Amino acid sequence: MRPEGGEPVLRITGLTIALPPNADRRHAVEDVSFSVAAGEIVCIVGESGSGKSVTAFSIMRLLSRGLRSVSGTVAFGGEDLLRKSERAMRRLRGNRLAMIFQEPATALSPTMTVGRQIEEPFRVHTAMGKGERRTRALQLMTLVNLPEPGHLIGRYPHELSGGQRQRVMIAMALALEPALLIADEPTTALDVTTQAQIIALIRSLQRRSNAGVLFVTHDLSLVSEIADRVVVMQQGKLVEEGRAADVLANPRHPYTQALLAAIPGLSHRRRTRQPPGANLLQVERLSKTYTSGGLFRTTRTITAVRDVSLNVRRGETVALVGESGSGKSTVARCIAGLVQLTSGRIVVGSTNDEKRSDEVQIVFQDPNRSLDPRWTVGRSLVEGLRNRGIGRTDARKRAGRLLERVGIPPEAMTRYPHQFSGGQRQRICIARALTLDPTLLIADEAVSALDVSVQAQVLTLLQDLQHDLEIGMLFITHDLRVAAQISDRIAVMQRGVIMEEGGAVQLIAAPQHPYTKLLFDSAFGLGGAVSATEATIIPDT
Amino acid sequence: MNAGSLEAPLPSTPTGGRVNRWRRHGALYAGGAILVLFGIVILFAHVIAPIDPQAIATRARLRPPSAEYWFGTDRLGRDVFSRIVFGTSASLAVGLAVAGLSAALGVVLGLIAGAVRGVDGIIMRCLDAIMAVPGILIAIAAISVASPSITTVVLALGVNEMPRVARLVRGIVLSLREEPFVEAAFVLGSPRWRIVLGHMLPGVVAPLAVLTTHIAASAMLLEATLSFLGCGLPPDVPTWGNIMADGRILFRVAPWIILFPGMTLSIAVLAINLFGDGLRDLLDPRASIHEA
Numbered sequence: 001m002r003p004e005g006g007e008p009v010l011r012i013t014g015l016t017i018a019l020p021p022n023a024d025r026r027h028a029v030e031d032v033s034f035s036v037a038a039g040e041i042v043c044i045v046g047e048s049g050s051g052k053s054v055t056a057f058s059i060m061r062l063l064s065r066g067l068r069s070v071s072g073t074v075a076f077g078g079e080d081l082l083r084k085s086e087r088a089m090r091r092l093r094g095n096r097l098a099m100i101f102q103e104p105a106t107a108l109s110p111t112m113t114v115g116r117q118i119e120e121p122f123r124v125h126t127a128m129g130k131g132e133r134r135t136r137a138l139q140l141m142t143l144v145n146l147p148e149p150g151h152l153i154g155r156y157p158h159e160l161s162g163g164q165r166q167r168v169m170i171a172m173a174l175a176l177e178p179a180l181l182i183a184d185e186p187t188t189a190l191d192v193t194t195q196a197q198i199i200a201l202i203r204s205l206q207r208r209s210n211a212g213v214l215f216v217t218h219d220l221s222l223v224s225e226i227a228d229r230v231v232v233m234q235q236g237k238l239v240e241e242g243r244a245a246d247v248l249a250n251p252r253h254p255y256t257q258a259l260l261a262a263i264p265g266l267s268h269r270r271r272t273r274q275p276p277g278a279n280l281l282q283v284e285r286l287s288k289t290y291t292s293g294g295l296f297r298t299t300r301t302i303t304a305v306r307d308v309s310l311n312v313r314r315g316e317t318v319a320l321v322g323e324s325g326s327g328k329s330t331v332a333r334c335i336a337g338l339v340q341l342t343s344g345r346i347v348v349g350s351t352n353d354e355k356r357s358d359e360v361q362i363v364f365q366d367p368n369r370s371l372d373p374r375w376t377v378g379r380s381l382v383e384g385l386r387n388r389g390i391g392r393t394d395a396r397k398r399a400g401r402l403l404e405r406v407g408i409p410p411e412a413m414t415r416y417p418h419q420f421s422g423g424q425r426q427r428i429c430i431a432r433a434l435t436l437d438p439t440l441l442i443a444d445e446a447v448s449a450l451d452v453s454v455q456a457q458v459l460t461l462l463q464d465l466q467h468d469l470e471i472g473m474l475f476i477t478h479d480l481r482v483a484a485q486i487s488d489r490i491a492v493m494q495r496g497v498i499m500e501e502g503g504a505v506q507l508i509a510a511p512q513h514p515y516t517k518l519l520f521d522s523a524f525g526l527g528g529a530v531s532a533t534e535a536t537i538i539p540d541t
Numbered sequence: 542m543n544a545g546s547l548e549a550p551l552p553s554t555p556t557g558g559r560v561n562r563w564r565r566h567g568a569l570y571a572g573g574a575i576l577v578l579f580g581i582v583i584l585f586a587h588v589i590a591p592i593d594p595q596a597i598a599t600r601a602r603l604r605p606p607s608a609e610y611w612f613g614t615d616r617l618g619r620d621v622f623s624r625i626v627f628g629t630s631a632s633l634a635v636g637l638a639v640a641g642l643s644a645a646l647g648v649v650l651g652l653i654a655g656a657v658r659g660v661d662g663i664i665m666r667c668l669d670a671i672m673a674v675p676g677i678l679i680a681i682a683a684i685s686v687a688s689p690s691i692t693t694v695v696l697a698l699g700v701n702e703m704p705r706v707a708r709l710v711r712g713i714v715l716s717l718r719e720e721p722f723v724e725a726a727f728v729l730g731s732p733r734w735r736i737v738l739g740h741m742l743p744g745v746v747a748p749l750a751v752l753t754t755h756i757a758a759s760a761m762l763l764e765a766t767l768s769f770l771g772c773g774l775p776p777d778v779p780t781w782g783n784i785m786a787d788g789r790i791l792f793r794v795a796p797w798i799i800l801f802p803g804m805t806l807s808i809a810v811l812a813i814n815l816f817g818d819g820l821r822d823l824l825d826p827r828a829s830i831h832e833a
Contacts, residue, residue, distance in 0.1 A: 336728050362728050364721040372722045374743045380722075384729035429725070436729065 008035035009179045009212040010059065015072035017054055017063070028054045028067060030236045036180065036212040041203070043215045043223045043244065045259070046233035047451035048422075055233070056182050056216045058082075060099055061089050076180065095125045098173035100202075102185040104165035108157040114168050115153035121175040140171040144201060162324075163194035170201065177209050184216045191323035192478065196522040199226055218451065220259050224248055232256045262456040263481075277314035280359075280440050280472040281335065284309050286344035288330050304330040306496045307344075312440060312472040317463075319475045319483035319504070321519070322493035331493075332444045332476050336362045349439055361433035365445035367425035371417040377403075377428055378413030384436045395435075402431040406461060423454035427461065434465065441466070444476045459486055480523040484508050492516045569819025575812035583630045590623035594779050603795045613797040615787050625802050628779040632761055633809065635695060635780075639760035640753040642699030647706020648745065654707065655714025656737045665711070668704035676701035677763065681772050689775050698763055702756045709752055710745050717741045747824030754817030758810040765806055781806045 017029040029051040036042045046052040057063050059074055061081060074081040077096065081089070093099075101107040108117060118137040122128045128136070134153070141149035144167040157165055166186060173181055183202060187195040203226055206213050215226060223230050227244035232253065240253040251257045288305040305327040312318045322328040333339040335346055337360070348359040364370045371380050381399035382392065390398075400410035406427040417425055426446065433441060443462060447455040463486060466473050477483050483490050484504060491501040492515065500513040511517045582589060591611075598618035606613045612621035654664040671679075676698070683697035717723055717740065726736050761781075767773030768782025769789065776783055781802040788798025 336724075338724050338727065358730075360728070362725070364725065366721060370721040370725055372726075372740050375740075383726060383731060387730040387732070387735075432725070432729070 008037045009076065010214065011035040011073075011075040012055070012059070013073045013075070015055065015058065015074065016070070017051075017058060017067050018069035020066045025235065027051075027236050029058070031072075032233070032236075032238045033072075034231050034238065034241055036214050038179070038212050039206070039210040040228045041206060041213040041215055041226055043217060043227035043230045044233060045217060045220055045223060045230055047218055047259075047453065049235070050233040051236035052216050052218075052233050053184055054236075056099075056184050056214060059180075059182060059214070060093060060097060061086075062099075091125070094121045094172075094178075095176050096179050098176075098178035098181050100166070100169050100173050100181070100183040100186045103189050104162060104169050105157070105189070107169055108165055110157055113154050113156055114160065117157075118153075118168060118171050118175065121172060125176055136175070137171075140175055141168075143174070143205070144168075144171045145197075146171070161194075162190050163197065166190060166194075166198055167201070170198075170205070174205060174209065178211055180212045180214065181206070182214045182216070185218065186215075187222070188218070192480070192522045193323065193518055202226070220248075220452070221263050232259070258453055262453040277470070279311055280314050280316075280349060281310075281312040281474065282345075282347040283311065283331070283335065284345040284347075286310075286331065286334060286346065287342050288327075288334060288339065289342045303496055305334070308493075308496075308498055310491060310498065310501075312474055314439070314472055315466070315470045316489070317466060317473040317475055317487045319477060319487035319490045320493060321477055321480055321483045321490055323478055323519075325495075326493040327496035328476050328478075328493050329444055330496075332362065332442050332474065335440075335474065336360055336442055338362075358436065359438060360440045360442060361436060361438035362442040362444060363426070363429050363433050363446040366449050367422045367429060368417075368449075370429045371425060371432075373417055375416075376413065377415055377417065377420075380417075381413065381428070381432050381435060384432070388436070399431070399435060402434050403428070405434075405465070406431045421454075422450055423458060426450060426454075426458050430458075430461065430465070434469070438471060440472045440474065442474045442476065445478065446475075447482060448477065448479065455482070462486065480519055492519065566819045566823055568815045569823060572812045572815030572817070572819055575808065576816060579629055579633060579809060579812070582626055583633065586626050586630065590620075590626040592620040592623045594619060594623040594627040595777075596620070603791065605795070606797055606801075612801040613795065615784070615795070615798050616791060621784065621798055621801055624779040624784050625781065625805055628781050628784060628802070629805075631691065631774065631778055631780040632764065632782070632806070635691065635698070635764040635774075636757040636761040636809075636813070638691075638695040639698040639702060639764075640757035642695060643702035643706050643756055644749060644753045646699065646703040648710050648742075648749065650703070651707040651710025651745075652714060652737055652742065655711040655718070656733065656741070661711070664707070668707055671701065672704045677766065680763065680767055681770070684767070684772050689773065691774055691778075694764060694767065694773060698760050702760065705756070706749065706752060709748060713745050713748065714741050717744050747821070750824060751817050751821040754813050754820065758813040758817075761806065761810060761813075765802075 012035065013033045015029055015032045016027055019026060019028050032051070032055060034042065044052040044055060054063065054067065058067075058070060059076070059081060061084075063070070070082055072082070076092075081092075084092075108114075115134065115137050118140055119133040122133045122136060137153060138149045141152065146152055146164060146167050152160070152164070157168070160168065166189075169186075181202075186202070187198050190198060199222065202213065202215075215222075217223070223244055230240075230242065230244045230247045231238055232240040232247070232255065234255045240247060240251065240256045247256060248260070251260055286305055286308045287303070290302045290304060292300050292302070308327075308331055310318065310320070310331070320328045320331060330339060334341045335348070371377070378396060378399065381403070382390075382395035385395035385398060386392070396413065400413065403410050403412060408424060408427050408431070412420070412424075412428070417428070420428065430446075441462075446462070447458050450458060459482065462473070462475075465471075475483065475487055480490075487504045489502065490504050490507045492499050492507075492513065494515050500507065500511065500516045502512075507516070508520070511520050596619060598614070601610070601614050601618040602616055604610050604614040604618075610620050610622065612625065614620055615624075650664055650668070654661045679701050680694070680697040684693050687693045714737070723736060723740050726740055731739070764773055764780065765782030765785065768780055769786045771786060773782055773786075774780050776786070784802040785799045788795060792799055
């Protein structure tokens with residue numbers, strides 16, 4: 001309990017949620033107990049599958065059908081939520097209990113204007129008139145720093161940016177001043193600069209309303225920014241609980257220690273090695289524009305990438321950093337030959353033709369979709385070799401060796417992708433990319449979809465491979481911390497243009513361009529960047 | 542940190558889950574069982590049918606259902622039950638052949654339209670044109686131009702159903718084209734035909750299986766409608782539609798001539814649809830992949 005905190009608004013005791021009989025473990029959540037006091041922010045931290053979101057959803061009683069067997073108590077306002085009728089729960093949801101979801105793009109109804117959605121809690125739970133509802137909605141929109149509320153109130157969610165949509169969600173959640181606000185990964189789907197603003201907003205609003213906040217996240221680095229107390233979950237069990245500062249400074253449980261150690265820091269952890277060799281990749285004034293429209297619509301042209309020049313040498317890692325929509329993936333896809341460039345030149349090694357599979361390979365972001373679900377791992381691995389006309393036996397031998405190199409036993413060849421974890425699948429994808437002996441490996445957000453501990457392992461693997469094979473690597477990422485850790489040089493992209501480029505060490509030490517500075521502040525010092533200006537540094541565009 | 546410490550070990554191949562999954566698909570079994578029954582009826586029609594379906598018995602005309610004539614007799618004294626038994630093969634054959642034909646044509650056109658940007662617009666507009674005309678009109682027109690035979694009926698109905706298959710296949714191919722595993726295959730140097738046949742076609746199979754069962758069912762209905770209107774198979778071939786057409790003018794006096802083939806048709810269509818729905822539950826990747 002917090003020393004100054006009063007009665008807890010939420011007290012969970014012995015919460016146990018059983019999984020369906022054929023799942024990989026018996027309980028989604030097992031004997032979890034903790035409480036949230038008024039005016040307190042409690043973070044539940046854990047990796048995917050730890051049961052943190054299930055815990056949050058069980059408070060709202062929004063569990064999926066498969067998770068019906070729930071025991072324990074969830075005490076809220078003196079009553080056990082688990083024993084309330086569905087009707088009574090409906091009266092609480094959006095009223096005394098509110099929730100912010102991870103993906104604002106899907107949590108908002110695409111067919112209703114933003115204003116109508118913000119008014120909805122008033123319409124459902126109060127007897128307010130139309131005019132009053134609209135006034136309150138406008139007030140809420142001002143409160144969450146949405147620009148020009150009078151203008152935005154009639155817009156639809158798809159006309160807003162991700163950050164603005166999440167602000168709308170927050171406005172809805174706070175409409176009736178709930179006693180408890182549950183935020184399930186509210187910033188995970190957002191860019192890092194937007195993330196910092198949303199965190200600051202939640203914190204400042206929570207201080208005003210004195211609500212209890214349960215903040216679910218996989219990102220331990222957020223905990224130091226926002227939490228009073230922290231609850232660490234692993235495999236459905238609560239492994240550590242305490243004041244945020246204490247847990248971060250002196251983690252007692254080995255799992256918490258491992259999680260903390262895996263957070264990529266500012267440290268530049270490149271191993272020492274010989275200086276980079278000959279030029280492998282030369283991109284000159286690359287531009288890519290997309291045109292939409294057609295016979296019955298007006299044509300629109302969107303410039304995704306403008307005049308990007310960049311080079312990668314043998315044995316060198318270049319990170320291309322940018323937020324979503326910055327054009328960094330388009331650059332990667334142009335180099336891999338997946339997208340036709342509009343103008344400019346790409347030379348890889350000695351070839352500059354369209355098909356570059358001999359020289360360039362790519363590892364994609366989502367390991368769940370990068371392997372054909374209907375093919376065995378072995379079949380996927382030999383695909384490229386078979387295309388080169390190499391015999392089945394030789395190809396399988398080579399694939400087996402590469403699998404071992406990435407830390408997967410060769411028996412995996414006969415299994416299907418869904419039988420592996422995300423990290424294992426990404427290792428398989430890396431092995432597949434290496435079967436053709438590429439000289440340049442493109443990693444397109446290759447570790448972004450992985451849990452932080454797995455992310456660290458895959459990063460280490462990539463570094464080792466690159467060192468041993470002396471290949472060049474173009475590392476596309478939105479995460480400056482990862483870029484800082486793995487790369488020799490960093491190029492920062494915004495709106496299709498490279499804003500700044502330089503050696504990783506120099507760039508981290510002294511970023512020149514204001515946008516780079518903002519990115520760095522958001523990534524490395526969430527608090528410092530935001531508290532001074534309280535989330536109004538850059539308006540969402 | 543030592544590698545692999547936080548990652549799960551290699552999983553074992555699941556076996557128990559599959560048994561459970563089969564157990565949940567009552568619809569598939571019920572539909573399948575009825576279809577097997579129809580299959581037996583086709584194979585042993587001569588044993589099952591008590592009387593020759595063409596045998597005319599002038600003294601036993603328009604007999605209501607009885608122990609001797611289970612489903613009654615028609616205006617020529619032919620046994621309705623025997624005619625239904627012998628009509629089973631023609632009715633089911635039309636359903637299966639139309640499903641097969643439309644699937645084959647639709648898959649080829651859909652794959653081409655989805656994979657080759659240049660011809661996509663041309664193929665799809667042609668298919669739109671076919672879809673713009675009511676199927677039954679195309680069939681009637683085709684049959685009145687050509688001779689009324691089982692081939693003509695199958696061709697007319699097959700071409701008419703084909704755009705639905707092609708649209709489905711094209712949609713799947715278009716969405717699969719954006720999948721990273723397809724892009725990975727491209728970067729690995731796989732030729733386009735191999736990507737289409739190796740990575741995309743298998744993704745089409747499950748939804749296609751479901752759609753074709755529904756096409757088979759609707760083709761049987763359409764065939765019955767055509768025969769009922771007198772523009773289907775020649776009247777001497779016993780099909781469920783022909784039997785009903787025969788009873789059309791006598792519905793008030795001898796409702797059994799329409800009732801029993803109609804019920805048989807409903808049961809067959811229901812069985813095929815149940816089978817298709819069961820198939821969808823079984824093959825839907827969202828249902829077959831365990832939630833993490």
